[in-house]
Amino acid sequence: MIRFANKTNIPFTLLGNGSNVIVRDGGIRGIVLSLKRFLNVRREGNKVIAESGARIIDASRFALQESLTGLEFSCGIPGTVGGALYMNAGAYGGEVKDCLESALVVDSKGDILRVAAEDLNLEYRTSNIAKKGYIVIEATFALQIGKHEEIKAIMDDLTYKRESKQPLEYPSCGSVFKRPPGYFAGKLIQDSDLQGKGIGGAEVSTKHAGFIVNKNQATATDYISVIEMVQKTVKYKFNVNLEREVRILGEDEGVTDKKS
Amino acid sequence: MDNNQMIAELQQLINPEHIFIDEYLKKHTYTKLGGKADFFVTPPLILRKYKK
CATH class of the missing domain: 3.90.78.10 (UDP-N-acetylenolpyruvoylglucosamine reductase, C-terminal domain)
Incomplete structure (x- = not known):
């Protein structure tokens, strides 16, 4: 798709799940790519691997189900995994940077490569993903084994805070x-x-x-x-x-x- | 390239069921705002061999 857009000079825009974006009233020319079918979340050892169109909330809930700790902070963030990496999303003292190990991305030439978290320059609500022209397709979060009830208690507390204040x-x-x-x-x-x-x-x-x-x-x-x-x-x-x-x-x- | 050519070429790459023309983006944003996308595409993820 990226190669096609490059070859034909057609404008190309990535739209996550539209949670942290405003689209103007005139719309967007060219191709708008939605990754909403990239939904799979799976476990490999103590890692949670989530496709970029999955909601970060769902990655967080999956980690809870697997009794893995480290993603609790994200249980109330409405965006996708891809969007969460793009802006190093965070809440209540945690952020993506704390637990991201690597990301599978497509670069501006259309090649797929794995990039280590430290090479994404994750800082407060920013990364170099846009600057590098990357599209995230999958994220690997390195977590630790925890106690299900403790993880759940933290997530319940954060959910309550979010729902009562937002x-x-x-x-x-x-x-x-x-x-x-x-x-x-x-x-x-x-x-x-x-x-x-x-x-x-x-x-x-x-x-x-x-x-x-x-x-x-x-x-x-x-x-x-x-x-x-x-x-x-x-x-x-x-x-x-x-x-x-x-x-x-x-x-x-x-x-x-x-x-x- | 005109729109018909564009659609034909896109359909070579992506299942036509996953291509939406003049799709209102307000249907796809949390703010419920946004005009139309010329081509809104929602492909499935098919991972092929990638570089390390």
Whole structure:
């Protein structure tokens, strides 16, 4: 597929399960590749090997089923395994970097290769996967044997925290901004009196200020406008730049159709 | 390459059941936002021999 796109010069975009991404109202030209059929999760020794389209939550639940510890932190992260590697996803003190051993990837030429975790430059909510032009197809997590009831207790606690603090009743892309050094994005937004403020059908969640929700048939333009409003207000009030954690893809509605 | 050629070539690579034309991406995002993809493809994973 990648070789085909390269050969024909057709734009090519990878979309995970769409959990940490905003697609503009004009859509995406060319080929959009979804890895939602790459779902297998299996065990080899103390390793969990998960295909990139599987949800990281499912890899975490599989590890629990197998009494393997190390992936508990990810039990509430809504994205795919591929997306989790792409942004070194983390929550509640854990991150992918802590347990990833290696990844099977396709490079920009269409060749498949195995890359060690240390060669992916996994840092806070980032990696070199995009820079290298890799598409993750499988991840190997090195875990340890644990006690099922202890793993379950941790996961139950994290699930409770997530469900009680996050606005899961509305569509959203999760946490919109990275944590700025020395601050918490949600606290800055809350202290800027932005909760409940919105544009069109999108607004800053009243439940968790770090989330922007599609409350009433928002457009992508509404949603992105709210992101920009938050960034400008926090910059004005606290002189802090909020960097987006979510990717924005595609083109605005009304942009000339490039299809031939 | 026009769309018909493109579709024909894509169908050589991927089962036509896994190719969607002018697919609304709002159906595939957590925000429920997003316009159409020209070609939305969802191939199965078939691993062949890879480089170490």
